[in-house]
Amino acid sequence: MKRLVILGGGESGIGTALLGKEKGYDVFVSDKGKIKEKYKEVLIHNEIEWEDEKHTEEKILNADIVMKSPGIPDKVSLIKQLHEKGILVVSEIEFASKFTNANIVGITGSNGKTTTATLTHHILKQELNVGLAGNIGDSFAKQVLEKGFENYVLEISSFQLDDIKDFKPKIAVITNITPDHLDRYDYKFENYIESKFRIAMNQTKDDYLIYDADDEVIVNHLKNNPVQSTLLPFSLVKTIENGAYLDKEDIKITIDNNQIIMPTSNLALEGKHNIKNAMAASTVAHLLKIRKQTIRESLENFQGVEHRLEQVLKINKVQYINDSKATNVNATYYALESMDAPTVWIVGGTDKGNNYAELFSFVNEKVKAIICLGADNEKLMNTFGGMVDVIVETQFMSEAVKIAYKIAEAGDNVLLSPACASFDLFENYEDRGRQFKNAVRNL
Structure with missing residues (x-):
């Protein structure tokens, strides 16, 4: 029986514990802080071994695989020890993706990812069986276990991407890249950029990368580090042949010579950055063959995200x-x-x-x-x-x-x-x- 050790007893940790147990792993959850009561109850009810306010090394260093919470940096001595022993350390996204054949839309970026992910899910759910997870709501692992959606929209942080190995979204979106979390990346912007681009590292030409062509950081990185993916850029200022662009008041999206046109006059969300979020979400929807009318109505009635303007x-x-x-x-x-x-x-x-x-x-x-x-x-x-x-x-x-x-x-x-x-x-x-x-x- 393979031993799965989970570091961090939050939403992603508990979801992974439940999925791991169901898949036949010997599961142990360890949290250096306090595990919330509601999560403790789940662990006790499911007879999963756990500890909090400490990490007992001998119970952790005998793992076959470790899922670590995105909040734990690699610099921590326990993580270093795991790496030295050659024990596989992965994120929840990596672990859970092994147990689903769903179409995955992975969305990352310094800003706009929550709005873009929520908006994308809002459009897709009108016509598809689709879950929303990652940095949002119920954990991906828990949804894979309990819901088994055919499609997932995942909002993914750079920390989650740092611990992927084989994870490969069918459609990846990078909304933008600006300096953030540099304290976790040795204060080197380049390290953070590379971290975001891990979302496309396992993609092939049959997969898609949607990105902001007005973002010089993304464009330059792609120039110097080409990816295998089929590229679908979006822009407010350039004319884009394959992808999305703004033509006066209309968003025009072209994929394989199939064009749809979306007026921006009735977009529910205001601001230039939300036109970009709408472009990214609509491009995903167009790729997944959602009807034009559905996309337009969804963009017009979307309520936005709590705590975001x-x-x-x-x-x-x-x-x-x-x-x-x-x-x-x-x-x-x-x-x-x-x-x-x-x-x-x-x-x-x-x-x-x-x-x-x-x-x-x-x-x-x-x-x-x-x-x-x-x-x-x-x-x-x-x-x-x-x-x-x-x-x-x-x-x-x-x-x-x-x-x-x-x-x-x-x-x-x-x-x-x-x-x-x-x-x-x-x-x-x-x-x-x-x-x-x-x-x-x-x-």
Whole structure:
């Protein structure tokens, strides 16, 4: 009986444990932190051995295969020991993909991947049997075990891609690549780029890679490191023969001389970056033979993603917007770009080596006040102190929202778009977004 050790007792870990047990592995789950009660109950109910608040090495180093949570870096000594012993260390995506013959659409990128994955799933589910997993919702492994969908849309992070071996999506999407998580990649942007491109490393000419042809990082990397996949780029500024492009107000998508045209005038989501997300999702749908009418209707009635430029409430003619999912500078760039009124901007958190320079023109043009919400706000205060009349700092979401309420006048926006990770003051970006929304509702 092969021994499967799972490091990390979160959503992906528990899903993998259940799938592994079903497939005849001897399963052991180990988490250095506390495993949540709801997950403990699942493990106990399924008679799966587990431990938390420690890693017992002798129970781990005898594994045949290890599935590690994407949150654990390779630099950790336990992972180094596993590699030295030649024990296979994989991600949940890799493990679960062995047990399904489904069509897989894998979506990665620094920004836009959640919206693109959710939108793609929203279109496909109108006509296909399809699951949505990866970084979203129920784990991929659990869905492979319980649902057995014929198609999956997977939102995949670079950390998950670092631990794939044979994983090969039929259709891969790279939305964009901007510096993010560099703390995990020895502060080398090139390492992070290579990590994202692993999504296509096992693809053949019968598989497809959809990518942003306006993103110089992607285009240059492809030039110097060609892939086997059939390429389907999308662009807002170039004319694309095979792929998608914007022609005045219309998205035109061509695959094998078969063209469909989508008007952008009624897209549910606003902003240039959402035209790109719509192009990527529509290209996937066109490849999978979804009807044009279905694609168009789906783009027009899509509700968007929680914590991503989510309009919360209007109070005294001030619009409060929750963009807690903006955990890097580029995401906040899109948020500020889409602001069409003077904005009180709430920013801050765990800085991953951020360079804020690309935000300066928007801050000068649109931001009237900045509220720094982080455990350490020194860098933000130094960077933006001279650009706005009002800059304050706080460690509490409720206080940040009260300050914003005092500063904002009729017609303004209050935007939470942190440009940073959330772990200094919050459990995760969802917790941060929910606290913001609760604070707004309590005004």
